[in-house]
Amino acid sequence: MSNTNLKLIGGWFSPFPLRVKIALNIKSLEYDNIEETLYPKSQLLVQSNPVHKKIPVLLHGDKAICESRIILEYIDEVWNSGPSILPSDAYDRAMARFWAAYIDDKCFLAMRKCILVGDEEARKPYLEEIEDSLVTIEGELQKCCREGKGYFGGEEIGLVDITFGSLLGLMGMIETMNGRKMIVEEKHPRVVKWAERFASDPNVKGLIPEPEKLISLIWLGKELYKKE
Known part of the structure; x- marks a missing residue:
């Protein structure tokens, strides 16, 4: 596993961050897991997802990617040398x-x-x-x-x-x-x-x-x- 400068803002209780965790595991990517309590919402979450203010958010360096299915496709495209999440056809x-x-x-x-x-x-x-x-x-x-x-x-x-x-x-x-x-x-x-x-x-x-x-x-x- 390599240092990819990845952070996941999520919560163990929600299915949406779970999707991202599974995808990151499939790609063998290291990441920092940041548990969001939601009550109140953290400043990091609000700053990273100012439109919806919802989890999950994947932080890739200074880039914030929001919404689980979009994040999954982002992971699959950026780290395309590992196992594929979406079909090639x-x-x-x-x-x-x-x-x-x-x-x-x-x-x-x-x-x-x-x-x-x-x-x-x-x-x-x-x-x-x-x-x-x-x-x-x-x-x-x-x-x-x-x-x-x-x-x-x-x-x-x-x-x-x-x-x-x-x-x-x-x-x-x-x-x-x-x-x-x-x-x-x-x-x-x-x-x-x-x-x-x-x-x-x-x-x-x-x-x-x-x-x-x-x-x-x-x-x-x-x-x-x-x-x-």
Whole structure:
């Protein structure tokens, strides 16, 4: 590993900085991890991301790069000698971006709404949305596996894997809160196997937060789970 003058402003509780950590690990890049408490927001965060004032922010020397998916693409382009996060083929790259956007726009937003709703009855439509998105993701993963791929993008972790995998902690949190499993063998056999493989990868292992720890921080409310 080499000294790259990198700093990550993030928080262990958020899936978005987690994505950046995984990407940095894949590229074998050293970085300083700066934990942001959000209440109040640090001056460093406000100065580094004056538009949105949100985590994560990657500081590369005197440059600040914001928003997790943009950061992932920046890392992949700048340190292109290591394992690739996005496919080299233009069509495959476009499809990876499509599925990453689907996961954020459909799956994550439903998860966020489910977490922020206190009433059990009010959670039901959001739980259904999550289940629908899991069925769609299972179908895409089955297609990838038929093509001989272990992950969404191939035999190595890529953009879609990082995007979806970063939500596994929140998924466990929702399962614990509602007393029911969301990712089950009967409906999502490929996703179950994929999740086990993803979480045990050396670049990911130990980074996904425990559901109980996330539940203890639910008081952070909208600030914690707002979309970038």
